[in-house]
Amino acid sequence: MAGLVVSGTQVSYIGQDCREIPEHLGRDCGHFAKRLDLSFNLLRSLEGLSAFESLEELILDNNLLGNDLVLPGLPRLHTLTLNKNQISDLECLLDHLAEVTPALEYLSLLGNVACPNELISLEKDEEDYKRYRCFVLHKLPNLKFLDARKVTKQEREEALVRGAFMKVVKPKASSDSIATSPECQYTPLPSASRELTSHRGPMSFKAASTAPHDSTLRRKIASGDRDGPPLFPQLVWRSRRCPGEVSLYLLWEKLRGQQVYPR
Incomplete structure (x- = not known):
């Protein structure tokens, strides 16, 4: 199959512009693959990933995955990278990962709205990123690496004490939209x-x-x-x-x- 690269237990299907995981990929490689790389595609859904029951590493960088991302139960998965996708709801993602990937030790979310980064938004700074790390470690205490940076003992201790209070609550509507809404316009008249x-x-x-x-x-x-x-x-x-x-x-x-x- 064009674009498919297999090396031992490593399977790569990179840059094929696929919108979903090909059925034949799971049928042919799902039973032995321990590392699966699906980077640089157009994935919006991970349906079909259940065929890869023995996965230990999953690379999903540069796709179109959003807040509706659903992973099957992957009890052996210890590495997951979701860099440069469209994930904005951090808490929802972390709760899902805690349920379906209990052995997860390495997670990377760089390039998503859920991961505050000065390179993506000028409104974010290093303090925002520290709070983000603290909240992630509160939800996933077994992580050893987060965004290519090793989790320190100090971060782990801080997550135990303050992690639950590091959640960032987003407003449902921006102040601009509220100000321009006809129903919300101020008027001095009764x-x-x-x-x-x-x-x-x-x-x-x-x-x-x-x-x-x-x-x-x-x-x-x-x-x-x-x-x-x-x-x-x-x-x-x-x-x-x-x-x-x-x-x-x-x-x-x-x-x-x-x-x-x-x-």
Whole structure:
């Protein structure tokens, strides 16, 4: 088969642009392969890997594996590299590995969002990476190497004490998306005044008959009484958010220096 390289118990199928593990690969090599290299392909699924029951090393670098990655039970697997894939949920991955690869000692996740690295994101620094290592060692205490770096005694001790608190919680939505969401936009208007067809805002025109003034005064306004302003409209400017309610009529009378209410 083109692209297949077999050397003893080592099987390589590199750079073949395959989207899934070929069925014949497991059928022909699964029973004896201890090392399997599937780097530089387009794998999104590891279905078919169950045929390799004796695997001790699995190389999956430079593929398209994401958070839905599922490994079969591989009790002998001690080395797993997943460099440069599309894994962002670290805790989900670690919980899965703890269940299906109990003998795992070497793990590498470089080049994934789940592994904070200054080369990938300028927002990450060495402290982020140290917290990441601490959390990984808390979940997988048997690891001897993580990302090509040997696990030190100090890191192991710190993971026992602080590892559970090193989890990075990601927001479900970015602050930008929240700010631009129509449902989340700030408005100073009360809920009853936010519709375009509603004119019951804090400053609105209402019929004079609804103004809570003296009934005699309202009748004068409605009938265009001569005591009132000659061009006074049958609308009152009201402010529900300010102390009291101010009408155009009151304002006009104030300017004339006259009394508002008859004695």
